[in-house]
Amino acid sequence: MGNLEYKVLVGLEIHVQLCTQTKMFCGCALSFAEEPNSRVCPVCLGMPGSLPVMNKQAVEFAILAGMALNCQIAQFTKWDRKSYYYPDLPKNYQISQYDLPLAINGYIEIPTDNGIKKIRIIRAHLEEDAGKNLHTAGNFSLVDLNRAGTPLLEIVTEPDMNSAIEVRALAEELQRIVRYLGVSEADMQKGHMRFEPNVNLVITRAGQEFKTPIVEVKNLNSFKALENSINYEIGRQLDRFNETGEVMEMGNKSTRGWDDAKEVTVLQREKEEAHDYRYFPDPDLVPVETNEDWLIPIQERLCELPLKKRLRYVKEYGLSDYDAGVLTSERATADFFENAVKSGGEPKRVCNLLTQYFQKRANERGCNLTELGVKPQQVAALAKMLEKEEISATAAAAISDAVVLSEDLDPGKYAQEHNLLQKSDAGELEAIVEEVIKANPQAVEDFKAGGKKSGKAKGFLLGQVMQKTKGRANPKVAAEILDRKLA
Amino acid sequence: MNQLSAKELRDKIKAGEIKSVEATKAVFERIAKVEPTVGAYISIFEEQALAKAAQVDKRIAGGEKVGELAGLPVAVKDNMCTTFGTTTCASKILANFHAPYNATVVEKLLSSDAIIAGKTNLDEFAMGSSTENSGLKRTVNPWDIERVPGGSSGGSAAGLAAGLCFAALGSDTGGSIRLPASFCGVVGLKPTYGRVSRYGLVAYGSSLDQIGPVTQTVEDCALMMNVIAGYDPADSTSVDEKTAPLCDYLAKLDEPVKGLKIGIAPKFNAGADEQVRKAIDEAINTYRNLGAAIIEIDMPHFDYAIAAYYMVATAEASSNLSRYDGVHYGHRTRNPNDYIEVYTKSRAEGFGKEVKRRIMLGTYALSSGYYDAYYLKALKVRNLIRGDFVSVFEKCDCIMMPVSPTTAFKMGEKLDDPLKMYLSDIYTIAVNLAGIPGISIPCGFDDKNLPIGLQILAPAFGEENLLRIARMYEKQTDWHRKRPNLNG
Numbered sequence A: 001m002g003n004l005e006y007k008v009l010v011g012l013e014i015h016v017q018l019c020t021q022t023k024m025f026c027g028c029a030l031s032f033a034e035e036p037n038s039r040v041c042p043v044c045l046g047m048p049g050s051l052p053v054m055n056k057q058a059v060e061f062a063i064l065a066g067m068a069l070n071c072q073i074a075q076f077t078k079w080d081r082k083s084y085y086y087p088d089l090p091k092n093y094q095i096s097q098y099d100l101p102l103a104i105n106g107y108i109e110i111p112t113d114n115g116i117k118k119i120r121i122i123r124a125h126l127e128e129d130a131g132k133n134l135h136t137a138g139n140f141s142l143v144d145l146n147r148a149g150t151p152l153l154e155i156v157t158e159p160d161m162n163s164a165i166e167v168r169a170l171a172e173e174l175q176r177i178v179r180y181l182g183v184s185e186a187d188m189q190k191g192h193m194r195f196e197p198n199v200n201l202v203i204t205r206a207g208q209e210f211k212t213p214i215v216e217v218k219n220l221n222s223f224k225a226l227e228n229s230i231n232y233e234i235g236r237q238l239d240r241f242n243e244t245g246e247v248m249e250m251g252n253k254s255t256r257g258w259d260d261a262k263e264v265t266v267l268q269r270e271k272e273e274a275h276d277y278r279y280f281p282d283p284d285l286v287p288v289e290t291n292e293d294w295l296i297p298i299q300e301r302l303c304e305l306p307l308k309k310r311l312r313y314v315k316e317y318g319l320s321d322y323d324a325g326v327l328t329s330e331r332a333t334a335d336f337f338e339n340a341v342k343s344g345g346e347p348k349r350v351c352n353l354l355t356q357y358f359q360k361r362a363n364e365r366g367c368n369l370t371e372l373g374v375k376p377q378q379v380a381a382l383a384k385m386l387e388k389e390e391i392s393a394t395a396a397a398a399i400s401d402a403v404v405l406s407e408d409l410d411p412g413k414y415a416q417e418h419n420l421l422q423k424s425d426a427g428e429l430e431a432i433v434e435e436v437i438k439a440n441p442q443a444v445e446d447f448k449a450g451g452k453k454s455g456k457a458k459g460f461l462l463g464q465v466m467q468k469t470k471g472r473a474n475p476k477v478a479a480e481i482l483d484r485k486l487a
Numbered sequence B: 001m002n003q004l005s006a007k008e009l010r011d012k013i014k015a016g017e018i019k020s021v022e023a024t025k026a027v028f029e030r031i032a033k034v035e036p037t038v039g040a041y042i043s044i045f046e047e048q049a050l051a052k053a054a055q056v057d058k059r060i061a062g063g064e065k066v067g068e069l070a071g072l073p074v075a076v077k078d079n080m081c082t083t084f085g086t087t088t089c090a091s092k093i094l095a096n097f098h099a100p101y102n103a104t105v106v107e108k109l110l111s112s113d114a115i116i117a118g119k120t121n122l123d124e125f126a127m128g129s130s131t132e133n134s135g136l137k138r139t140v141n142p143w144d145i146e147r148v149p150g151g152s153s154g155g156s157a158a159g160l161a162a163g164l165c166f167a168a169l170g171s172d173t174g175g176s177i178r179l180p181a182s183f184c185g186v187v188g189l190k191p192t193y194g195r196v197s198r199y200g201l202v203a204y205g206s207s208l209d210q211i212g213p214v215t216q217t218v219e220d221c222a223l224m225m226n227v228i229a230g231y232d233p234a235d236s237t238s239v240d241e242k243t244a245p246l247c248d249y250l251a252k253l254d255e256p257v258k259g260l261k262i263g264i265a266p267k268f269n270a271g272a273d274e275q276v277r278k279a280i281d282e283a284i285n286t287y288r289n290l291g292a293a294i295i296e297i298d299m300p301h302f303d304y305a306i307a308a309y310y311m312v313a314t315a316e317a318s319s320n321l322s323r324y325d326g327v328h329y330g331h332r333t334r335n336p337n338d339y340i341e342v343y344t345k346s347r348a349e350g351f352g353k354e355v356k357r358r359i360m361l362g363t364y365a366l367s368s369g370y371y372d373a374y375y376l377k378a379l380k381v382r383n384l385i386r387g388d389f390v391s392v393f394e395k396c397d398c399i400m401m402p403v404s405p406t407t408a409f410k411m412g413e414k415l416d417d418p419l420k421m422y423l424s425d426i427y428t429i430a431v432n433l434a435g436i437p438g439i440s441i442p443c444g445f446d447d448k449n450l451p452i453g454l455q456i457l458a459p460a461f462g463e464e465n466l467l468r469i470a471r472m473y474e475k476q477t478d479w480h481r482k483r484p485n486l487n488g
Helices: A056-068 A164-181 A223-244 A292-300 A306-317 A321-328 A331-342 A347-365 A376-387 A393-405 A411-417 A426-439 A441-449 A452-468 A475-486 B006-014 B020-038 B046-061 B104-111 B154-161 B178-184 B218-228 B274-289 B302-323 B339-350 B353-366 B372-392 B418-425 B429-434 B463-476
Strands: A005-017 A080-083 A093-096 A103-112 A115-128 A132-134 A142-144 A151-157 A193-205 A208-211 A215-218 A254-259 A264-269 B041-044 B073-077 B115-120 B167-172 B187-190 B210-215 B261-264 B293-296 B398-402 B438-445 B451-457
Touching: A005 A164, A005 A223, A056 A103, A056 A115, A056 A151, A056 A164, A056 A292, A080 B302, A093 A115, A103 A164, A103 A306, A115 A164, A164 A193, A164 A223, A164 A306, A193 A223, A215 A223, A215 A264, A223 A254, A223 A264, A306 A321, A306 A331, A306 A347, A321 A331, A321 A347, A331 A347, A331 A376, A347 A376, A347 A393, A376 A393, A376 A411, A393 A411, A426 A452, A426 A475, A441 A452, A441 A475, A452 A475, B006 B020, B006 B046, B006 B218, B020 B041, B020 B046, B020 B073, B020 B115, B041 B154, B046 B115, B073 B104, B073 B154, B104 B115, B104 B218, B115 B154, B154 B167, B154 B178, B154 B210, B167 B178, B167 B187, B167 B218, B178 B187, B178 B438, B178 B451, B187 B218, B187 B463, B210 B218, B218 B438, B218 B463, B261 B274, B274 B293, B274 B398, B274 B438, B274 B451, B274 B463, B302 B353, B302 B372, B302 B418, B302 B429, B353 B372, B372 B429, B398 B463, B438 B463, B451 B463
Parallel strands: A215 A254, B073 B115, B073 B167, B261 B293, B261 B398
Antiparallel strands: A005 A151, A005 A193, A080 A093, A103 A115, A115 A151, A132 A142, A193 A208, A193 A215, A254 A264, B041 B115, B167 B210, B187 B210, B187 B438, B398 B451, B438 B451
16 A cells, blocks of 8 residues: 555644632632642532632633633633542532633634644633542552642634644644743643644545544643654554554544653543533532623733744844744743843844843753843843944953843943953054054065965954954954055 | 520520520520430530530620620531531431531621530431431421421421520521421521522532521521621622622511512412411411502412422532542442442442432433433523512512411321422422522411411512511511420
């Protein structure tokens, strides 16, 4: 059998943990790695008689995310109970949203090699997370309910992604978006973002289309795993189709888990069980009505999204796509950059200072660029001095180091006090050039002779000028003088 | 002292004429004497009660300010969470359950300086009309110990009628306060849905459940409402006081409602036993003699109330009771083979017959493919019933009808026929579906000396008027002063 023509279809079900102060329906703080069952109360433990109370901040975060994902925000939404028995689910029902989700019909734009692609979003709704079952040694399991009741935004996309790379691009874009909005820490390792791709292929053979059975992949806790698992599934589904010719039909969707060590997916559930979740409106909660008075202030919190920003940086500031990507990867960095530009720094120079000097310092300290204690105005001042050729690149590096150590430092004053300003004064430089010419007749001769030796000789002579000025001569001005004198 | 109403006792305690300790001791003496016969309480807190009584007495003697229910021995239905003792819901599955928090109403009782004497028996998870479904205890009717006290708040009503407390709290999902109040000859109010916080009330049918007072007099009922009513941020379905302002229910209690218009539906009343019907007619006559106008009303959808109720209540119950799984708290089966058996066996062993029946009914009603035909349809009927009440209340201030078609029936009489049992609630259930308030007040006795209750219904949040209307009758009669003749 020759190579088959095929198209990959991937849709995502995404759970984003919102970084609210408290849980979805009670006053407990969100938990990270505390002692098991220490962040719990009667409500998230599902104690008899306890009642949920909606966390308004979670709803606002979800609305904000829904707006950023270009969704319609429901004017009327409600809470439903989704019933299933599992030990990590204290009430044996999860409070979720069934037929009237908070947000519908949106899209997310992702960068691809062929430009921007829109991936449609079917819905985004809020729900509470379950706890965790801990299977330690022994003939029993333990249940930790610290996570129970944590607010989750569930986002469901159409199967609009056609490669593993596109899936990864969406995941990374979504991570940037929710971080920009400040609604999630979106750390995949910590489970703040959980992706469950639904993968299948449309294979064309002898002019006929065949759809392979859909596979839902679970247990993905890095972007790499997400990408690799899809590539693995593509190969596996092709092989399987070649072997069995099995195609998609009712009830043959299966669930496979990603084994990170072996880099394979492993069958978890053969057939999609006919789950009856017995959804019905939660009588303990009142429906949510969103009106303009509530939505407009949320809308105002919406910011320019990372991809838009990145494209704008390329177009408006002439930055490279790579640099624009680095600067827009986090909102704080982008804000810092824009503030420095607003303070008069030339964008490209500000970009270079940030990506070259300050990013390195931040990396050394294991912190964010914006946590270095540097002010955008200081970076702008440095950029201005560079632009006016008042300082050399070496001097800029030295001043940057000083700026990192002191928030109040004025880069201009510092350069002056530490003799870091370049000598651009032609008169002063001319005397030095004159001295150098006199002291190096051989080099002057080589220079005048032209040819290969000439360039080398010029470099040598300029080096001598720099040495005499302790590196503070403006190399451009010095070269001009030299050229003129030896012409 | 046992002849005093709660309000009278409270006033005397506050005035220093009677010590709370004396009153509390008297209650426990009475409990020692007749509780073995009545079986009203699942748990009693004698030591704790006497200590609190002594503390209240001391504060009164010291001239300190004390709460509305200062020193008053009261009882709480055992489906309201308390940090002390157990909260069993009369179910084996929660027989040893210790709640980690107090229900809002319990907090309110405690901060009003009430003395909680004990927690009363009920039909398991409040599912029943006779208290015979209790998985832990048998409660009898103090007027005839061969008969049921009504349910599900049977322990609260029987205990109060037997003098084992001065006032009590019950909960009412389909008549569970009003029916036992009627069978035991006491006053029982189901407030408007949302008027009293449900936080800490173990849920049966969440959209129907409401806590309310079981008291000796209408005045006591107003006193209790002053304590328990109000918005609670912990209960999203409790109504804020801007939407429905609270009032002092005692303030105007003795002012008769002027130009009172009473709605009656002879069609319904016709379904009641003759002696019940006669008592209701006479009660309405009393109002007529006070100048009230009697208007005939029609409620076209009333007949569907029981059917709709048993869909809505059981659907919610099937979900509410899914948390009793043997995993987190409550009864767990011994030696399960796997976690599925933890669920199935713990539940099979822990729940009684009626609870299982309702869980199955509700699960079925919510199942995919049946949801629209059952649950959704029931919700539509519910809206129609609500609409019936709204249009009726445009014409009258209140509606009067029996609480139940019969007086207290014999133990076991309806136990094997659930449908017959369900029909005991035919007059009370629509009120819960509509969310409006309803009160049961004593209005006579049948020839077996069994109490009969008059039910009065008012528009949503019309408790103030409702209590005033009930009080008008109470002042004309002394049914509420009758006590059963119980000798331990």
